[in-house]
Amino acid sequence: MNPQKIMAQLLAMQIIPRVNNELAEQLALKANHTSIGIVTLTIDDVGYVAFDEATKKADVEVVYAKSFYAGAAHASGPLSGEVIGIIAGSSPDEIRSGLEAIQQKIQFDTYFEAILGNEQHALFAHTVASCGTYLAEQANVKVGTALAYLIAPPLEAVVGLDAALKAADVELKVFYGPPSETNFGGGLLSGSQSSCQAAADAFREAIDNLARNPVI
16 A cells, blocks of 8 residues: 655754753753754654654653644744654754654654545554654553554544554553644554554554545
8 A cells, every 4th residue: 555645844953052941940851951952843743753763763852742733734933833842862962863863754754644645634544663762651651662653633533543443452552532732633552563553554444434435
């Protein structure tokens, strides 16, 4: 299957080499976290996966990650997009490595998919083979656990999650009850990598079928 990919756009990426102490307190930074990197992009769930990737490729932690209400189409400015993420580390070099990992993940590996070729109707069915510290904390699992990260519009998300949970040996760790800040819904499911992939495939298939026949 070759999905029609909807890629996120990186809007802004900045490094603060030595963060102000008062700001550090507000971000609850650890004593050794003297540097931060800040990122905004157009698709929030792609961002969360990319932020998690940074924790696997550099000695950084995700200290702030928030979606913006109503999504990128209603952004507060040209560099706002749909999500902001902040990573913290002990040096600008660590931050730079983390930001590079985020950029690579956004550009090449992580994307939404158009449902039946309609880019105005999209889902996210992504298998994280081995989660880093950020998604591990979100899902309350061990670092390295495989996750199915499943997101869709509200009704579609509920139908798709039910199909995913029935199709594979996975556990629902987080339920994003619709509507989210961006008016979607979904969840994080844990299991083996193959089970998570099967769950993602079932999620996608159920939503495609629903889109073909939305009223029964």
